[in-house]
Amino acid sequence: MNSVAWQVRKKLIILLTSLICLAVLDSHADEVDDGSLEQGKQLVMARGKGNCLACHAIDDGKLPGNLGPPLLSMRLRFPDEEALRAQIWDATERNSNSRMPPFGKHGILNEEEIDMIVEYLYSL
């Protein structure tokens, strides 16, 4: 095999692979930004779903409750994603007197819905 042709082919492969990877990554990024985030926000606000607004001030949500703290700087407060997810899934695991409903354990939200909510909360 001609070594120059090989070099060209190698560069082409790298370029193509990176392009494909970028495209894949980018499409996923879009999915998270536009689709999931909006869906996550809707789940957070909806009375029949997360209804997080009932107890927490969030973003531009109207007439928030104040049983729980405002949902701000979530990355800072929950650097560990698993800890945030666990808090939503069943807050009574950590504190049996918590007033926060066990959204995951009690089937109020399903796993995908919790994932979308976590994603949205990290954008705050």
Place this chain on the structure above:
Amino acid sequence: MKLRIFILLLAGMSLCSAPCRLPAQQEISGLQVQEEQVASAIDAAETARQNAAEAGAEWLQTNDLIRDAREAFGNGQWQLALSLAQQAERQGQLAVEQALRESVAWRERVVR
């Protein structure tokens, strides 16, 4: 040529990644559900609901879930019936678990 195959594979994967998931899910929902399996799931849900009721801890929607499961079963929607019955059974079990936990935990909350 190995490299060409590799590239094709990569391209194929990226093109396919989203749409390829759907048939897999349909396959799951297309799994054969046996009639007896649904009937026994509904029975199990009803038993779990009764246990919760006896503990004075039944949840609001458990009975409706069982009613909907029976209706779906009658209409031949076995997969749906199974899923509703399983949800109801889980609710019954969780309510009993809640009652057991609370039979002890409530005392911590008493104002004193």
Place this chain on the structure above:
Amino acid sequence: MNMRNIIRLLSLGLCLSWPVYIFGSPEDDRIAFQAYFQARFPDVPISEYVNGIYALDENAREQWEQIEEFPPYEFAVENGELLFNRPFANGSTYSECFDNQGPGVRQLYPRFDAERGEVITLELAINLCREVNGESAYSYNSDELNSLSAYMAWTSRGNKIDVVIPNDPGALAAYESGKQFYYSKRGQLNFACSDCHVISAGLYVRADHLSASLGHPSHFPVYRSKFGKMISLHSRFYGCVRDVRAKPFEEQSVEYRNLEYFLTYMSNGLIVNGPGARK
């Protein structure tokens, strides 16, 4: 052994292992309960709690006071008085079933009936009176029953709530069961009455301002503008239990009567100011 027995056994085991709990008398509970709110809201006199959320919410209070100028429960009180004085088919009247012939006795309910071994609420006493006189019982939360109860509350306004828990194992058990109900989390949303009306009193769930449990039973039945009618205390219990996504108990069920027994005892010493008006 069924589930209820297992739970009873567990509770009993716990009582025996932590004897300190069984020696907390109802009176100790009441003093602690009132002291809790005194400490939480030092500017609010205990006597104000009979006004529910308006004890804690200055803005809503003005609106409420305007409503009270033309009380929407007035019709129920007048209708209740008519019903109360109308003789039964056998010629006797309600007045024969109640102390003081009926008026001004709201503050004595609920009471423990040692013979029957159960808690008797005012609404149940009205229906028992009807049955003993050969009349059919009213359905709970019917206009008739709420009117009678409104009239009896009206004639008791200003009287101090005086629920008695006699030294009877049945009465203490009823009180204890009401207390357990009050502090137990229930339903898919996993809330106890105390989660909202003790530790979260004065806070907001969306736009709803949470009232304190102290004083809750003083003003029922209540005219709810939202429903355009009078509702009973047990109907309110029903709504709360449903809202936490638990299957509600029937009005006048033993569970709600025991809950009312506990809850009203906590408000002993406050005055009756029913019927009330709420949005």
